[in-house]
Amino acid sequence: MRRIIPPAGAPRKLALAQLTNSVGDGAYYVVSVLYFNRVVGLSPTAIGAALTLGWALGAVAGVPLGHLADRRGPRGVAVLMSLVTGAAVASFLFVRAYPAFLVAVCVYACAQCGLAAARQALLAALVEPARRTETRAHLQSTVNAGLALGAALGGVALQLDTTSAYLTALALDALSFVVSARLLHRLPAPEGAAHTERPVGERRLAVLRDRPYAVVSLLNTVMLLYMPLLSVALPLWIVRRTEAPEWTVSALLAVNTVSVVLFQVRIASRVTGLDSASRSVRHAGYVLLLACLVFACSSLATSAWAAGALLLTAAVIQVLGEMLLGSGSWEIGFGLAPADKQGQYQGFYGSGTAVARLIGPLLLTTLILSWGFTGWLVLGGLFLAAGTAMGPAVRRAHAGTAHRASLGTGAAVEGS
Template sequence: MKKSFVPPSGPPRTLAVAQLISRTGDGAYYVTAALFFTTVAGLSPGQLGLGLTIAWTVALVVGVPLGHLADRTGVRRSAVVFFVCASLAVGSYLFVRSFPLFVLSASLYAVAQRSGSAAQQALLAGVVPKEQITHVRAVLQASYNAGLSVGAALGGIVLLFDTRGAYLAAFALNSAAFAVAAFVLWRVPSVPPSPAPPKGEKPQPVYKDRPYVAISLLNLVLVLHVPLIDVALPLWIVGRTEAPPWVLSVMFIINTLAVVAFQVRVARGVTGLTSAARYVVRGALLLGASCVVFAFSGSGGSAWSAVLLLVAAAVVQTMGEMVQMAGTWEISFGLAPDGKHGQYQAFFGTGLTVAEIVGPLALTGLLVYWGTPGWILLGGLFVAAGLATTPVVRWGERALAARDAASGTRTLGVSDDTLVKD
């Protein structure tokens, strides 16, 4: 199989196009949302923060039940429905001018976005051959970042104009992008719904799959690098280093473009669960090393020395992110039973949701107020979570093999030595 940035024709390419379109709208939304809600919608910063926290908490609570519903009703249909709901939610922002309505719209958006993403991942598992899963997932991640980059550039133009009409146009773009992405997803072949369990047999929910719960908790620690970039680093740069604020833009560009250019190439080494666990360990070590470099950026000296250290740390952190994510994608699919990918991907995705809810407060206290020791502790947490991944994956493989032996079925997990080399 020839691997390149362009995904294989058919369903993988359609999924990548849907990802690119939807995330272009999201990129414009992320750049302009805070100013829109506080200057156009009339919310206070406190109301904005509280409303978003409520919204993502709702998404966290209903994510797994909706994932299970997607498995039973069809993941393609569910993905399309969730994307349409996301379009309607963002469109409703154009008319929201009160806090209760904002909470309602934001909750619908958070639920639709998270559940739509889980259904999309389950759809990927149903239409892409096993040996292509990680490669196609890497292409989707590159499409994700490419869309965010284009959308962020469009959002920058909106900020340049800084008018009510420009902000409304950005939100209208995001709403339209989700609607178009839903139409594109409908062109992906349908995946049969998972059958109901035999009469009298109680289905096992993901919560009772202890190895999968453990690997999801480890992933929660590892994805703390997401709020690290979004929230903690800007405060660290301004409050603890001599570097100018514009260095944050440079770091964001490095991260985004590197993922677009290199994520697919990085993921080529993941050929099964064993190599995936090795990748997570390597990624965690790189994330830990980046924390050490970030810590040194606040040690004083000139502004340019701080800039160089911050940029170097951003490069190491981005490498760690790409390597770690390539491994966790394979693990999240490989340890999930057939017919339950909607439920399992929804549960695995709750790690990112929890990180986005508690991460800003936790990382701000750890890094901005505690300083260098906080960075070292965070790096140690990354490394510990990475090292723990290997035994947990082996535990999950044994549990999955036992279930397969009992049911006489095979799952998505692919052993490294069963793959046909290119």
């Protein structure tokens, strides 16, 4: 159980806060689109347009909101963003006009991105550098467990298929963010976390001028394309291009969730600095390439059992690559960020998730459904190229960080 439950203190309290709202998020992810379509009365195109705009704004908002966490303290900003997210979800219970829905979606996405940046900054402030990746792995395991539980509750709402069931699921998500805010507020305020004034001569939003860090973040965004692969492209591939039964989609998602809960912390324990983190991401590129090859071969199987076996094998390989990537990526994101600018740097680094979710569905469905086997090879090549390039990019960014630290213009390098 020590591999799953975080150590006592700040790590366990952070995990409990994320567990709380991830349960609500799991229910939200399952029912939200159908609720917006069947109850609110919006077309799938209108819903998609609103979500696209919302996450595009969220990707931009993460940096200034992270900067706010640096200046005012990550705990207070995390509490505020959690409450704003809960309020945005609660507004979905009442909005029926598209303009109001569009505003609510944009507020929701921006607050979610701001919350992610503030929570990362809070973790960096409360947990010593040597334990940050391990703690982040615990949080990831916790989030997956919460999402699975919430998805089960959302599945009940889908089965009932009534307005009250959908409203209950959304209300649960809104309430979960309020409870999470309360738990975050009970964490100790990091010492020296808040600065009301910027040091003389320091540029605002310095991360936007840190080109080596931007390159690292871009490579990480490419690797994060595995996210829409699981949620969008793979289900369509299974249904349209393989002989496997439709329930295989749920089985593969269950394999992914359980694997992360059980093994993410164990894999993350092998990452102890930037060198091992870069190596972990490089290995993730190889593993994800292999997963793409096996997924591609599933279309060649002539029976449901053969296709299902190939898909299951590919899913196991893929989740290994996902865990290797996460372990290395977290260490890199923390280790290359100045200690007094973790909020804005984590906001920038974390925007890769929003970007991957924004462009990934269209890119991957075009590659995989239109190009078939060749598309899988191209996607695997992208994973391999990004994973291989991460090492040199990290070394360059690390050298720049060390140089700034020696000049007294940046924080001490961590994780090396």
